[in-house]
Amino acid sequence: xxxxxxxxxxxxxxxxxxxxxxxxxxxxxxxxxxxxxxVMVLLVLIAIFAPLIAPFGPQEQVGPLxxxxxxxxxxxxxxxxxxxxRDVFSRVVYGARLSLLVGLVSAAFGLSVGLVLGALAGYxxxxxxxxxxxxxxxxxxxPALLLAIGLIALLGxxxxxxxxxxxxTTIPVFARLLRGSILAQRESDYVLAARSLGVRxxxxxxxxxxxxxxxxxxxxxxxxxxxxxxxxxxxxFLGLGPAEPGLxxxxxxxxxxxxxxxRATHLVxxxxxxxxxxxxxxxxxxxxxxxxxxxxxxx
Amino acid sequence: MTIVDGxxxxxxxxxxxxxxxxxxxxxxxxxxxxxxxxxxSFEIMKGETLGLVGESGCGKTTVxxxxxxxxxxxxGRILFEGDDISSLSQKQMQKLRxxxxxxxxxxxxxxxxRQSVGNLISEPLKIHGISSGDKAxxxxxxxxxxxxxxxxxxxxxxHEFSGGQRQRIGLARSLALNPDLIVADEPVSAxxxxxxxxMINLLEELQEEFDLTYLFIxxxxxxxxxxxxxxxxxxxGKIVEVANADELYASPRHPYTMALLSAVPIPDPMVxxxxxxxxxxxxLPSPANPPSGCRxxxxxxxRQPERxxxxxxxxxxxxxxxxxxxxxxxxxxxxxxxxxxxxKARAS
Amino acid sequence: MPLxxxxxxxxxxxxxxxxxxxxNGVSFDLDAGETLGIVGESGCGKSVTxxxMLGILPKAGRxxxxxxxxxxxxxxxxxxxxxxxxRGxxxxxxxxxxxxxxxxVLTVGRQITxxxxxHMDMNKDEANKEAIALLDRVEIxxxxxxxxxxxxxxxxxxxxxxxxxxAISCHPKILIADEPTTALDVTIQAQILEVLxxxxxxxxxxxxxxTHDLGVVAGTCERTNVMYAGRFVESAPTPKLFAKPRHPYTLGLLKSxxxxxAARKEKLQPIGGTPLSMTSEIEGCAFAPRCIYATxxxxxxxxxxxxxxxxxxxxxxxxxxxEEDMPRIEIVAxxxxxxxx
Numbered sequence: 003x004x005x006x007x008x009x010x011x012x013x014x015x016x017x018x019x020x021x022x023x024x025x026x027x028x029x030x031x032x033x034x035x036x037x038x039x040x041v042m043v044l045l046v047l048i049a050i051f052a053p054l055i056a057p058f059g060p061q062e063q064v065g066p067l068x069x070x071x072x073x074x075x076x077x078x079x080x081x082x083x084x085x086x087x088r089d090v091f092s093r094v095v096y097g098a099r100l101s102l103l104v105g106l107v108s109a110a111f112g113l114s115v116g117l118v119l120g121a122l123a124g125y126x127x128x129x130x131x132x133x134x135x136x137x138x139x140x141x142x143x144x145p146a147l148l149l150a151i152g153l154i155a156l157l158g159x160x161x162x163x164x165x166x167x168x169x170x171t172t173i174p175v176f177a178r179l180l181r182g183s184i185l186a187q188r189e190s191d192y193v194l195a196a197r198s199l200g201v202r203x204x205x206x207x208x209x210x211x212x213x214x215x216x217x218x219x220x221x222x223x224x225x226x227x228x229x230x231x232x233x234x235x236x237x238x239f240l241g242l243g244p245a246e247p248g249l250x251x252x253x254x255x256x257x258x259x260x261x262x263x264x265r266a267t268h269l270v271x272x273x274x275x276x277x278x279x280x281x282x283x284x285x286x287x288x289x290x291x292x293x294x295x296x297x298x299x300x301x
Numbered sequence: 302m303t304i305v306d307g308x309x310x311x312x313x314x315x316x317x318x319x320x321x322x323x324x325x326x327x328x329x330x331x332x333x334x335x336x337x338x339x340x341x342s343f344e345i346m347k348g349e350t351l352g353l354v355g356e357s358g359c360g361k362t363t364v365x366x367x368x369x370x371x372x373x374x375x376x377g378r379i380l381f382e383g384d385d386i387s388s389l390s391q392k393q394m395q396k397l398r399x400x401x402x403x404x405x406x407x408x409x410x411x412x413x414x415r416q417s418v419g420n421l422i423s424e425p426l427k428i429h430g431i432s433s434g435d436k437a438x439x440x441x442x443x444x445x446x447x448x449x450x451x452x453x454x455x456x457x458x459x460h461e462f463s464g465g466q467r468q469r470i471g472l473a474r475s476l477a478l479n480p481d482l483i484v485a486d487e488p489v490s491a492x493x494x495x496x497x498x499x500m501i502n503l504l505e506e507l508q509e510e511f512d513l514t515y516l517f518i519x520x521x522x523x524x525x526x527x528x529x530x531x532x533x534x535x536x537x538g539k540i541v542e543v544a545n546a547d548e549l550y551a552s553p554r555h556p557y558t559m560a561l562l563s564a565v566p567i568p569d570p571m572v573x574x575x576x577x578x579x580x581x582x583x584x585l586p587s588p589a590n591p592p593s594g595c596r597x598x599x600x601x602x603x604r605q606p607e608r609x610x611x612x613x614x615x616x617x618x619x620x621x622x623x624x625x626x627x628x629x630x631x632x633x634x635x636x637x638x639x640x641x642x643x644x645k646a647r648a649s
Numbered sequence: 650m651p652l653x654x655x656x657x658x659x660x661x662x663x664x665x666x667x668x669x670x671x672x673n674g675v676s677f678d679l680d681a682g683e684t685l686g687i688v689g690e691s692g693c694g695k696s697v698t699x700x701x702m703l704g705i706l707p708k709a710g711r712x713x714x715x716x717x718x719x720x721x722x723x724x725x726x727x728x729x730x731x732x733x734x735x736r737g738x739x740x741x742x743x744x745x746x747x748x749x750x751x752x753x754v755l756t757v758g759r760q761i762t763x764x765x766x767x768h769m770d771m772n773k774d775e776a777n778k779e780a781i782a783l784l785d786r787v788e789i790x791x792x793x794x795x796x797x798x799x800x801x802x803x804x805x806x807x808x809x810x811x812x813x814x815x816a817i818s819c820h821p822k823i824l825i826a827d828e829p830t831t832a833l834d835v836t837i838q839a840q841i842l843e844v845l846x847x848x849x850x851x852x853x854x855x856x857x858x859x860t861h862d863l864g865v866v867a868g869t870c871e872r873t874n875v876m877y878a879g880r881f882v883e884s885a886p887t888p889k890l891f892a893k894p895r896h897p898y899t900l901g902l903l904k905s906x907x908x909x910x911a912a913r914k915e916k917l918q919p920i921g922g923t924p925l926s927m928t929s930e931i932e933g934c935a936f937a938p939r940c941i942y943a944t945x946x947x948x949x950x951x952x953x954x955x956x957x958x959x960x961x962x963x964x965x966x967x968x969x970x971x972e973e974d975m976p977r978i979e980i981v982a983x984x985x986x987x988x989x990x
Contacts, residue, residue: 021414191411192413195403199425202395498919522835523908526907527914564838565909566865567864567910569910573867580843
């Protein structure tokens with residue numbers, strides 16, 4: 003049997019697998035990652051089917067106004083009532099829509115802008131890179147929350163504004179990450195090989211460098227979504243969230259009831275727990291992605 | 302050994318490649334240079350295999366990459382079939398890409414992990430407008446067959462193959478454009494011993510079949526001697542000796558070449574036991590800060606008090622036709638100068 | 650009485666997809682002061698063998714069978730606390746990559762004295778003096794100043810010398826060197842091997858040298874074992890092994906390596922096929938698929954090491970290499986390398 007025939011035989015024993023399929027395989031077998039996915043899927047479903055899941059409307063008054071001692075959890079109201087007599091469970095359920103939406107959109111915004119800036123910096127180098135990176139450094143020097151507050155002051159309060167503000171704070175992370183990733187890939191042998199074959203410019207970037215440089219960004223995106231949710235909750239807590247009263251945003255729910263912590267713990271615990279669970283789910287997915295994309299990084 | 306057709310394919314004249322060292326707080330300032338290649342000249346005839354050998358930091362890889370214009374020369378000329386390509390723009394180089402290709406050392410990083418084997422072999426054909434679609438894939442299959450891999454490999458990805466197989470994929474890729482010159486940068490160093498021989502034989506067969514000219518860069522002297530017609534020895538950015546492969550072993554003229562040959566372990570216990578070795582003292586100096594005068598003088602077992610530490614020797618033709626860069630080559634040859642005792646060791 | 654006696658050692662690695670049989674029944678003896686070479690290509694299990702002996706296998710590895718008798722004690726059955734007394738003290742090991750085998754945040758002096766103070770019961774001053782003396786022995790210039798330096802301030806060859814200094818600091822009875830020069834330039838390699846040979850002789854240590862380089866074993870080891878697919882396929886005193894290799898794999902290795910001192914260029918004869926994938930269950934002789942002498946017996950029955958030619962030459966093969974196939978290569982006679990020819 004010739005060498006080629008023997009090797010053909012060896013290859014036939016396994017089906018062709020691209021790197022993505024291998025990574026997916028590893029991800030599926032990572033218990034923590036699967037838990038994360040389950041959590042997020044449930045959250046998304048809850049958000050989508052909120053009207054079917056929540057027994058009452060988010061603004062609907064179903065009990066007495068009782069600002070000093072709102073009713074705790076009961077058989078009828080699983081998470082109790084709030085100071086305006088609204089069903090807390092329904093508010094938390096509807097709140098999922100807001101938090102997920104804001105988290106995802108902010109992260110997506112930051113990712114797209116950061117990606118472009120990082121790609122420009124990494125590919126062109128020179129003064130383009132210097133200018134972009136110093137700008138990113140300046141942005142990173144300001145604590146994210148403060149930057150967001152400043153932007154809200156500029157843009158005004160509102161759902162869209164908050165998404166833009168938080169999104170902007172995430173841009174430097176993505177830009178830096180991609181630029182670093184591109185720099186690393188640029189020096190690899192396969193890029194050099196591509197150049198020696200005559201691959202240049204746009205093709206070099208899109209076919210060779212980017213597909214291999216993007217992997218860390220995918221991981222970062224999930225983690226950034228988590229921090230975006232926290233940041234939005236934080237801004238609402240500070241009273242800088244969307245101006246409409248009664249919006250069932252988890253952070254705002256925390257803010258409104260911080261003072262009632264001792265008397266009406268349920269008003270703080272449930273929205274707080276919702277934030278924690280969402281962030282945890284996203285973090286588990288992020289870690290799972292990191293391990294499945296690059297198993298050597300396992301500690 | 303191939304029959305040399307005559308006619309120069311490649312000529313390098315006084316090539317220098319310096320990499321700037323930058324440092325600074327906000328803006329990088331140019332504080333010095335790593336003189337990776339510091340005045341290298343040689344020529345390769347059509348159909349010949351020139352071996353380029355040396356240890357880390359000698360600049361051999363940089364020479365190979367600069368010839369292909371993957372790095373830009375700081376000074377000097379590169380002539381390909383008589384045409385000066387040293388200052389061509391990357392755009393102008395496009396037409397020449399097909400004539401000179403490279404094989405890389407690391408089979409695990411020289412293939413794009415996200416490209417299927419079929420795509421990565423046929424990519425050069427598509428970019429240069431030679432063929433596309435089915436025709437390109439057919440050519441890829443043909444090339445795979447030439448290197449001894451099955452056609453079914455086109456649908457697979459690099460990580461599904463072993464190191465030796467990946468090197469062959471890289472070889473198939475480099476043949477796609479029918480090059481005249483192949484710069485092989487340590488093509489077998491990362492392979493297991495039993496696979497190395499397969500690859501070396503394959504390279505020799507392909508050279509015959511496709512009339513290839515090789516610049517064979519490696520640190521393994523036995524392999525270089527085996528495959529090359531002539532060998533150039535590099536040390537710290539300069540060529541210290543050039544000779545016919547067999548003659549380099551039989552009668553080296555430069556002290557570094559002697560030490561290098563002496564250091565190579567030979568798979569024969571009888572020979573190893575009776576050898577008298579020249580052991581160099583100390584480490585390889587850094588190319589960022591090369592010694593004054595003759596770069597080798599800090600470790601040279603034949604070093605003399607005059608000239609060696611002040612004057613950089615020229616690569617010159619000696620009386621017997623050998624080419625070496627040493628002030629005292631003739632004296633060493635004649636036995637008038639002997640190695641300092643501390644430089645020698647005998648196997649116990 | 651051999652100093653070290655390994656009997657039928659087997660090591661497996663469990664991954665999610667498969668079980669890799671890295672070592673498949675390895676047995677050998679090591680006498681005091683003997684230099685043994687273990688030669689094989691990547692994946693043959695040579696490194697795993699030594700890691701298993703010292704109980705430092707990576708997490709996924711398990712010893713599934715065998716015993717490692719050191720001074721009558723089976724190291725595989727002993728608790729880790731007792732094993733720690735042996736490691737670094739009676740049996741020391743040096744590794745391939747000098748970049749990563751030294752702790753980058755501790756000075757070289759600190760790393761050497763650590764072992765001295767633990768195993769040799771020295772106080773700080775005594776240990777320091779001894780560390781300087783050790784650096785001198787491995788020929789690191791200006792040892793007194795260098796003791797305060799960090800690993801990154803040394804070159805690759807120097808770092809390897811530091812490793813060797815650390816390894817011999819407690820006067821071990823056995824030194825295991827796992828590819829100690831593979832990552833080094835050839836002129837540095839020659840220096841390191843020279844230092845190693847000298848120290849082994851001075852300390853009267855036994856040395857196990859693991860490498861893929863036939864030239865290195867030829868120049869350093871009294872006895873050589875050839876490893877393939879987790880087992881020894883041949884074992885002999887080095888001169889006999891190279892002069893009369895009886896296993897087709899050994900023969901194949903010798904014929905596929907170009908020799909620097911060959912008088913004439915010989916066409917290389919590579920071993921056909923690819924090295925074994927370690928996950929598949931091996932039936933019969935592991936080398937059979939690539940062996941030109943293979944018979945039906947080779948494919949079904951696994952050969953054991955048996956004596957051939959002499960008491961000290963063992964081979965695991967149903968069809969050992971015959972006289973007419975022995976390598977016969979014409980070489981250029983050794984010149985006096987101190988003076989040009």
